[in-house]
Amino acid sequence: MKFESQRVAWWFFATCMLLFTLQLVYGLIMGFAHAGHDGLHDLIPFHVARAVHTNLLVVWLLTGFMGAAYFIIPEECDRELYWPKLAYVQLIALVVVGVVAIIGFHLQWWEGRKFLEIPRPLDYLVVIDVLLFIANIGMTIWKGRRMTTTAMVLFFGLLMAALLYLPGMLPSDNQTIDSYWRWWVVHLWVEGVWELIMGAILSFLLIKLTGVDREVIEKWLYVIVGFTFLSGILGTGHHYYYIGTPRYWLLVGGLFSALEPLAFLGMAIYAIAMARRGGRNHPNRIALQWTIGCSVMSFVGAGFLGFAHTIPQVNLYTHGTLVTAMHGHMAFWGAYAMLVLAIIAYALPLLTGRRRHDSGVASFAFWTSNIGMIAMTLAFAAAGITQVVLERRVGMDFVTVQKEIEMHFWGLILAATLFILGIGAYVYDFIRHGKPVAEVDGGAPDTASGGAEAAA
Amino acid sequence: MLSKSAARAFFLGGTALCGIAFVALTVDTFNRIPKQTNASQITPAVARGKELWDSSNCMGCHTLLGEGAYYAPELTKVFERRGPAFIRAMLTDPEKMYPGQRRMWKYDFTEAEKDDLIAFFEWIGKMDLNGFPPKPHLGGVVTPSGAMATTTDRPQVFNQLCVACHALGGQGGQVGPALDGVGGRMTAVQIDAWLADPPAVKPGTAMPKLPLTDGQRQELTAFLSTLK
Numbered sequence: 311m312k313f314e315s316q317r318v319a320w321w322f323f324a325t326c327m328l329l330f331t332l333q334l335v336y337g338l339i340m341g342f343a344h345a346g347h348d349g350l351h352d353l354i355p356f357h358v359a360r361a362v363h364t365n366l367l368v369v370w371l372l373t374g375f376m377g378a379a380y381f382i383i384p385e386e387c388d389r390e391l392y393w394p395k396l397a398y399v400q401l402i403a404l405v406v407v408g409v410v411a412i413i414g415f416h417l418q419w420w421e422g423r424k425f426l427e428i429p430r431p432l433d434y435l436v437v438i439d440v441l442l443f444i445a446n447i448g449m450t451i452w453k454g455r456r457m458t459t460t461a462m463v464l465f466f467g468l469l470m471a472a473l474l475y476l477p478g479m480l481p482s483d484n485q486t487i488d489s490y491w492r493w494w495v496v497h498l499w500v501e502g503v504w505e506l507i508m509g510a511i512l513s514f515l516l517i518k519l520t521g522v523d524r525e526v527i528e529k530w531l532y533v534i535v536g537f538t539f540l541s542g543i544l545g546t547g548h549h550y551y552y553i554g555t556p557r558y559w560l561l562v563g564g565l566f567s568a569l570e571p572l573a574f575l576g577m578a579i580y581a582i583a584m585a586r587r588g589g590r591n592h593p594n595r596i597a598l599q600w601t602i603g604c605s606v607m608s609f610v611g612a613g614f615l616g617f618a619h620t621i622p623q624v625n626l627y628t629h630g631t632l633v634t635a636m637h638g639h640m641a642f643w644g645a646y647a648m649l650v651l652a653i654i655a656y657a658l659p660l661l662t663g664r665r666r667h668d669s670g671v672a673s674f675a676f677w678t679s680n681i682g683m684i685a686m687t688l689a690f691a692a693a694g695i696t697q698v699v700l701e702r703r704v705g706m707d708f709v710t711v712q713k714e715i716e717m718h719f720w721g722l723i724l725a726a727t728l729f730i731l732g733i734g735a736y737v738y739d740f741i742r743h744g745k746p747v748a749e750v751d752g753g754a755p756d757t758a759s760g761g762a763e764a765a766a
Numbered sequence: 767m768l769s770k771s772a773a774r775a776f777f778l779g780g781t782a783l784c785g786i787a788f789v790a791l792t793v794d795t796f797n798r799i800p801k802q803t804n805a806s807q808i809t810p811a812v813a814r815g816k817e818l819w820d821s822s823n824c825m826g827c828h829t830l831l832g833e834g835a836y837y838a839p840e841l842t843k844v845f846e847r848r849g850p851a852f853i854r855a856m857l858t859d860p861e862k863m864y865p866g867q868r869r870m871w872k873y874d875f876t877e878a879e880k881d882d883l884i885a886f887f888e889w890i891g892k893m894d895l896n897g898f899p900p901k902p903h904l905g906g907v908v909t910p911s912g913a914m915a916t917t918t919d920r921p922q923v924f925n926q927l928c929v930a931c932h933a934l935g936g937q938g939g940q941v942g943p944a945l946d947g948v949g950g951r952m953t954a955v956q957i958d959a960w961l962a963d964p965p966a967v968k969p970g971t972a973m974p975k976l977p978l979t980d981g982q983r984q985e986l987t988a989f990l991s992t993l994k
């Protein structure tokens with residue numbers, strides 16, 4: 311930790327850990343309900359658990375991005391945050407809005423639009439909160455001693471994420487138009503501007519962890535985010551196949567979605583190549599593990615499984631089935647959850663002054679959670695493919711099919727248990743690091759020893 | 767080798783081009799949506815139905831246009847598949863319709879609200895969705911008795927209501943017993959009395975009293991009696 315104000319990142323990361331843990335609880339409730347045990351139906355019916363599960367994901371990832379930005383931007387711009395206290399205010403406001411939203415969901419106060427369930431009055435508060443955050447980051451960059459590509463890509467990604475929240479608030483009586491705008495938010499976030507944030511955070515981590523020259527890393531960052539937008543913007547079309555929009559989206563969406571894995575493949579090759587080039591000399595090996603893991607798993611989950619699911623002829627059958635849940639889980643885990651866990655793994659020893667990165671717990675957390683998530687994806691795949699065949703191809707009744715696939719949800723619950731063990735270990739490790747230290751150390755131990763010259 | 771400024775130009779140029787194309791396609795799509803979705807048929811009742819669809823978070827379990835959660839049935843074609851009587855009964859008391867099965871939240875909708883939701887489903891079902899949802903094409907292959915061929919001979923009310931819980935020729939729900947051979951097990955009089963009020967014939971039965979008109983009941987009795 312080089313700057314005092316970076317310390318606020320710890321509080322954002324701690325919030326992440328809390329919300330992530332809560333998300334797992336609601337996921338389990340849904341898993342058991344699918345397996346035929348909806349004992350909590352009167353208290354937490356499925357549609358409540360579902361809204362909480364997905365919204366917690368979005369909020370903890372955004373919290374993680376904000377924490378990452380508050381950690382990265384001072385270092386990149388070589389100065390303290392412009393308004394250090396505002397960062398704390400903004401976190402508290404975000405948590406308050408989040409808590410109100412979650413309690414509201416339990417009282418069935420919501421909008422009922424997938425992923426954007428947060429009720430309208432709270433939407434405005436979210437927008438204000440994010441604008442404060444953007445202003446703080448923007449002023450820090452503006453007044454900074456240098457303006458790096460990594461910082462600019464991160465800022466641009468965060469700003470676009472804030473702006474793209476707005477189309478989701480356009481009202482319409484027509485379900486198709488409503489959905490059309492909803493995907494502007496959801497798709498252009500996760501397969502557009504969030505990938506800018508991802509690319510920037512990965513670049514920062516690779517610069518720090520591998521010691522490869524900044525110019526080289528940032529050049530490839532441009533290429534990757536270039537591919538992201540080239541494929542991702544028109545790739546939005548894969549949500550417009552079957553919702554009452556023109557037929558040409560089948561062609562446009564299908565074609566550009568097929569290019570989307572390239573961006574993720576690029577990200578994976580980039581991370582692995584840079585790590586090889588730098589010789590992996592940084593003592594924080596576990597952070598590098600999460601960084602490379604993130605790039606690889608996002609290729610498998612978001613890139614490959616996403617591609618397989620968005621071919622129009624396939625999607626006609628898999629659209630609106632558990633196959634979507636299969637792709638969704640691994641995509642979010644690989645691309646965004648692992649990214650936030652990577653930046654936390656990197657920042658935590660620097661924030662707390664404790665070098666715990668060689669601990670067995672950290673390694674256990676990485677492998678167990680990843681194996682658990684792969685197993686969960688397989689369970690969803692078994693359930694989803696069976697559902698597609700029986701319901702969409704054979705024409706069996708929905709309820710009958712759900713009975714047939716109940717056993718796969720026991721598989722899912724077993725896999726999820728493994729995953730939760732891994733995340734539990736990660737959270738335990740986070741707690742063991744303790745609170746952030748008072749003094750700043752000028753970032754002295756925070757460089758890769760050797761390798762830097764070789765790469766340049 | 768690629769320079770950093772060339773990489774930046776690739777990023778900015780590609781993004782600008784795709785962004786412009788996307789906005790242009792969006793404008794064109796908005797010109798076409800009204801016709802493709804029959805927007806002129808969005809009556810105040812349909813609009814209120816959509817409001818209810820959103821405020822009740824139906825998407826938290828169901829899918830509509832294939833969007834939502836995967837816990838409860840896809841509802842795009844529910845009006846055609848089940849008809850208004852079934853939808854109304856389901857919205858009144860879901861657990862009565864599917865006793866002991868996966869549960870749906872009981873919303874306490876007013877009759878007017880049920881009308882609005884039904885109007886909404888009717889409008890949704892008529893959209894041109896480019897072929898979604900696909901017609902099951904393997905049904906005939908695995909149905910042993912070849913019942914698929916005769917579904918058109920059945921009364922419409924049978925195809926909408928009865929098959930929600932009962933199977934015939936291997937097609938339909940499995941909540942209640944299969945109806946193959948029911949005409950051999952029960953007389954027409956027994957069937958008629960049963961359809962009029964199942965709990966009155968057999969207290970504690972899982973089958974609810976269904977909203978059937980006299981004509982529909984007679985039609986069903988005649989049809990079921992032929993299933994020997």
